[in-house]
Amino acid sequence: MPLHLPPAPAPALRSVHTALGSPTAVHEAxxxxxxxxxxxxxPERPLPVHVLERGTAHAPAGTRLTSWRFLIRSGDRSLAAAETRxxxxxxxxxxxxxxxxVTATERALREAELLSTPYQARLLSVPELYMLTLWLHADLTDDGAAGALDPQDLLVPLAxxxxxFAAYLPHRVSEFLPVLTHRLSPPPAPAAGLLDPIA
Known part of the structure; x- marks a missing residue:
């Protein structure tokens, strides 16, 4: 099934075109x-980049849009990426x-295009674990900036x-989120008395 890419904000795309066309302005970068x-x-394959925000006992984990990312293609491959904020x-x-x-994102997108279910492609970052995943969102009508994690969405860790965590192995959010939550939880405090000085 074709993978759906949400349309990037026009100013974000224009800013990347401008940067690519102004080598003197961005040569250092x-x-x-x-x-x-x-x-x-x-610039191709616009992907909204969301950050996973920790949940609490009273509120599930949510996401926050932080940027739009574009793969920069030359010929038949992506050489780099451009970030807009x-x-x-x-x-x-x-x-x-x-x-x-960059190459991991390209590979994960290619593999996602072979799935039988259509998804909207996004990126989900988990900064505390230095982890980036391809987020395959089930609701194709979302605009990329909105939308919460759905239990039927897929998360694909990138290499x-x-x-x-196995790179490129898709997991349902309903199965993956508890694992992430556990990994992000602080270790339990030591039981009272365990750190008392020896008399």
Missing amino acids: RTPALRTAHGPLA LTADGWAFSHFFEGPY PAPPG
């Missing part, structure tokens, strides 16, 4: 792959970057995944 690229560079003046270009998450 460009990645080695972009500096040595031959041929045109195009919401500022007081609207969406603006933030920076270019490259590294393992490099933290210990205990």
Whole structure:
């Protein structure tokens, strides 16, 4: 089934085009792959990046939109990514970057396109675990900025995944979120008396 990509805010996309077209303005921030690229560079595959916010006993874990990310393609592959952030003046270009998450995102998107169920693609970051996942959202009508984690959504850890998580293995949110919550929970306090000094 085709993977649905929510439309990025027009100012976010424009800001990336402007950065790509102004090498003198962003030369210092460009990645080695972009500096040595031959041929045109195009921002593709816009993905809203959400951050997982910890839940409490009274409120489940939620998400917060922090940026829009675009894969920067040259020819038949992605060389880097561009990040845009919401500022007081609207969406603006933030920076270019490259590294393992660029190729991991591209691979996870390709694999998600082979699934029999259509999903909307997003990214979900878990900063405390240094983890990034492809979030396959079941509600195709959401605009990318809104929408909560649905129990039927899939989360796909991207490589490099933290210990205990298999990269590229999809998990239902209903099964994965309790594992994440457990990993994010602080260790229990020692029982009273265990740290008392020896008499």
